[in-house]
Amino acid sequence: MAIKTNDKILITGGLGFIGLEIARQLAQRRQPLVLLDNLSQQVHGALPNFSDRGFLHNSHVQVLRGDVRESDTWATALKDIRCVIHLAAETGTGQSMYEIRRYTDTNVGGTATLLDYLANQRHSVEKIVLASSRSVYGEGAYLCERCGMVYPPERPAAMLCRHQWEPLCPKCGAMIHATATPECASPQPASVYAATKLAQEGLVRIAAAALGIGAVIFRFQNVYGEGQSLKNPYTGILSIFSNQLRLGKVLDLYEDGRESRDFVHVSDVARAVLLSLDSDRADGFTLNVGSGLDTSVATIADLLRERIGGHTSAHVSGHYRIGDVRHEYADLSGIRKRLGFAPEISLEAGLDRFVAWVKGQPVESDRLSQASEELASRGLMQRDDQAITV
Ligand SMILES: NC(=O)c1ccc[n+]([C@@H]2O[C@H](COP(=O)([O-])OP(=O)(O)OC[C@H]3O[C@@H](n4cnc5c(N)ncnc54)[C@H](O)[C@@H]3O)[C@@H](O)[C@H]2O)c1
Ligand SMILES: [Zn+2]
Incomplete structure (x- = not known):
């Protein structure tokens, strides 16, 4: 169903x-909003600061x-x-x-608790956007000259250990090239996080259909931007790289730096969500949201270095993480057809905005080393000494 501008979201x-970006865009049209958050310390630090978010004080915005x-929580929040x-x-x-229970409790358990409430209590919910x-795709879609579109499985550790980064055709073993991944690709989650997102999708799709609630499932690519x-x-x-650059640290590029991702600006993502509210055309569908472009990690490092400045270099370390995908970018034909969506912010313009914002933020102490140590100590990240500086 389409949401009216006086419906409470x-x-x-x-x-x-x-x-916050979705809320900002909805607040602009005076949509009644409730923002529910536990202010996780890992995300917000010990003293969350929203002083630059004036719209949170609007009378039609409630924070819970x-x-x-x-x-x-749901009994209060869903009123x-x-x-x-x-x-x-x-x-x-x-x-x-390595925090499997915590991720499952929040991502799967939280979604199940919401759906349980909707199945068993009186409520006025007619639409869910998830x-x-x-990450549910794992490795994205590739083209093989002989076999057409193929979906290679997670790269085996033995392959990564030989620094053989590019996946090969799972049918004939030939070299293959990344192509845009459509929603019909069969999911191959390669991390616990991805498995929880896929589980959320299944729960929402099945329960919403049974309850007669419209459900839109978005698969966001790498979202970046101010905030x-x-x-x-x-x-x-981008947060990690920009902080390392501001600390004067050398950027550590995993593998050979040529792994690629689809970077989409947060305002485009929020716009896609708003489009899905304004009609019922996406109800019952799973849609990619991205830029539709693949950008290598080394390119991102260069673009950030140009904007942030400093004299630090990037460093192809050959480190790699188990479960990382090599390439993945979105096929946007589904969302274009359903919602008429096309991204509007180019990577260069988006990075200009992101860096201008970053420069006004305090530099964070280097917590990345600790995060990397945690992975390495569990055998989830491999390091070696064949590093080169670029
Ligand atoms: N940022 C991306 O690149 C990206 C890509 C794909 C999908 N997503 C998905 O988009 C959603 C939002 O991501 P984000 O980048 O804004 O992350 P974020 O960490 O900035 O926001 C998540 C918010 O959820 C809150 N939260 C965490 N646990 C909670 C709990 N138990 N109860 C209530 N609130 C809780 C946190 O405090 C935080 O404010 C997530 O579901 C994420 O999986 C994000
Ligand atoms: Zn092949």
Whole structure:
């Protein structure tokens, strides 16, 4: 169903990076909003600061501190709500590999608690929008000259150990090239985080259909932009790189630096979510949201260095993480057809905005080393000495 501008919307994780941008865009049109968040210390630090978010004081915006894992939270948060935008989640891919219970409790348990409430209590919810992730694909789609479109499985450790980074055709063993991944690709989650996002999708799709609630599932690519957590050392390559550059540290590029991702600006992501509210054309669909472009990590490092300045270099370390994908970028034909969505912010323009914002933020102490140590000590990150500086 389409949401009217006087319908009340609940955004879980509403004080997070993407939640705040969706809230800002909805507040501009005076949509009644409830933002539910537990203000996770890993994301917000000990003293959360929203002083630059004036719209939070608008009379039609209510902020509620609560935890999506608790049934009582939903009884309060869902009062008079027409639509739930469910974003609250633990989001660190590497960290999910050793904090399995915590990731499952929040991401799967929190979603199950919401759906349990909707199945068993009186409520006014008619639509759910779920933030899922590109990570459910694992390795993305590739083209083989002989076999056509193929979906290679996770790269085996033995292959990474030989520094053979590019996946080969799973059917004939030939060299293959990354291509845009469509939603019909069969999911191959390679991390606990990805497995929890895929589980969320299944729960929402099945329960919403049974309850007669419209459900839109978005698979976001790598979202970046002003307001992303600079404190969380477990997520966000742009946060990590920009902080390392400001600390004067050398950037550590994993593998050979040519692994690639699809970087989409947060305002484009929020716009896609708003489009899905304004019609029922995406109800019952799973849609990619991205830029539709693949950009190598080395290119991102260069673009950031140009903007942040400093004399530090990037360093191809040959380190690698178990479960990392090599390439993945979005096929946007589904969302273009359903919602008429196309990204509007180019990577260069988005990075200009991101860096201008970063420069006004305090430099965080180096928590990345600790996060990397945690992975290495568990055998989830491999290091070697064949490093070169670029
Ligand atoms: N940022 C990305 O690149 C990206 C990519 C794909 C998918 N996503 C998904 O989008 C959603 C939002 O991501 P984000 O980048 O804004 O992350 P974020 O960490 O900035 O925001 C998540 C918010 O959820 C809150 N939260 C965490 N656990 C909670 C709990 N138990 N109860 C209530 N609130 C809780 C946190 O305090 C935080 O404010 C997540 O579901 C994430 O999986 C993000
Ligand atoms: Zn082949």
